[in-house]
Amino acid sequence: MNQLGWILSLIREYLVPVGCALCGKTFLNGEEAWYGLCQGCRSSLTITGDQPRCSCCGRPLIAEIGRCLPCRNREAPYEEKVDQVVSLFPYSGNYRKLLVSYKFEQYRALGNFLTESLIAGLSRFTAPVLQNPVLVPVPPRPGKIRKTGWDQIDSLGKGLAKAYRKNHSPYLPVHQCLKRLPSPSQKALNQEDRRTNLLGRIRCVKPIPPEVILFDDVITTGSTLNACAAALKTGGARQVYGICLFYT
Ligand SMILES: [Zn+2]
Ligand SMILES: [Zn+2]
Structure with a gap:
């Protein structure tokens, strides 16, 4: 309380x-x-299902094993760099309205609901428990913050770390160690282009911790998360998990 x-x-x-x-x-x-x-x-508003989740996008699996149908159907499978992904809510209806409202000043209180949901989501990882994980927010596109005025991923990440610190040990610090180089917005691209758009466009700008939980708001194909995980593993991370609020 x-x-x-x-x-x-x-x-x-x-x-x-x-x-x-x-x-x-x-x-x-x-x-x-x-x-x-x-x-x-x-x-x-409830976090979707307790069942196993797609290793690529984190949505709950229905009858599939390992990866969901949309992830399997993508052409040319690529090497997955994220060890496990959990995503919480479908990006539709009232759930979608949550994120849209949160971005406006008058509904910032929703951040308390979203961070609490993320903490509940952290317990849905089924892979080995990380000993000293560090939260790494997915970096924004250059210029995005200037345009919108604030970085909601960074803000939610810090809120999550603060709320987590109150009840959990070890502490889950936020570490902004990634930078995104200029590239077209992922939203404007088709599935195939999304996968190649960010190749080599994510850079490590600080020392990389061995255990990372990547955090993003919406996951679509998983390409952004995967590109970040690839950079983290090249930079020395041993395990990279991903948590996202919404899946499309
Ligand atoms: Zn999937
Ligand atoms: Zn109401």
């Missing part, structure tokens, strides 16, 4: 009322204001 955070959130809500990010309902208590979601909406 985070009573001080709840009280401050309630005061902020009293001064600048925003209401639930999904249904607009007025908050009834500090807990709702803290998460930016009413109780009803928050309890409707």
Whole structure:
């Protein structure tokens, strides 16, 4: 329970009322204001399944083994550098609205819900437990921050580390050791071009820790995560896991 955070959130809500990010309902208590979601909406949002996940994109597998159908269907399989990926929510409906709302100033409280979900997601890794993992946010495209004004991946990563530190040991520090060189936006490319677009475009700019958990908001083909993992392993990382909030 985070009573001080709840009280401050309630005061902020009293001064600048925003209401639930999904249904607009007025908050009834500090807990709702803290998460930016009413109780009803928050309890409707659940991390997908306990079943095994695709090793490439982290979505829950239905009848497949190892990799999901969309990942298998991609032409020319490439070497996977990420040891395991967990992604939490489908990028659609209310889940998609969460991320879109979070990017706006008035719904930053959703970061508390998202970081708590990420902490729950960290327990879904089934591969060997990392002893001293370090959280590495996927680096933004050059110029993106200038355009949007803030780096939500970095902000969520720091929130995750802070929330994690309260209840877990060892501590999960954030280490921004990757840099992305200029390249076209992944969003504008088809699957094949996404895979080659970032080859050699991710650079290690600081010493690389041996155990890394890469963090990104949305995973589509897994190409960005894989390019980051390739750079980390070339730079000396032994194990690289990936956690993403949403899968498309
Ligand atoms: Zn609501
Ligand atoms: Zn997959």
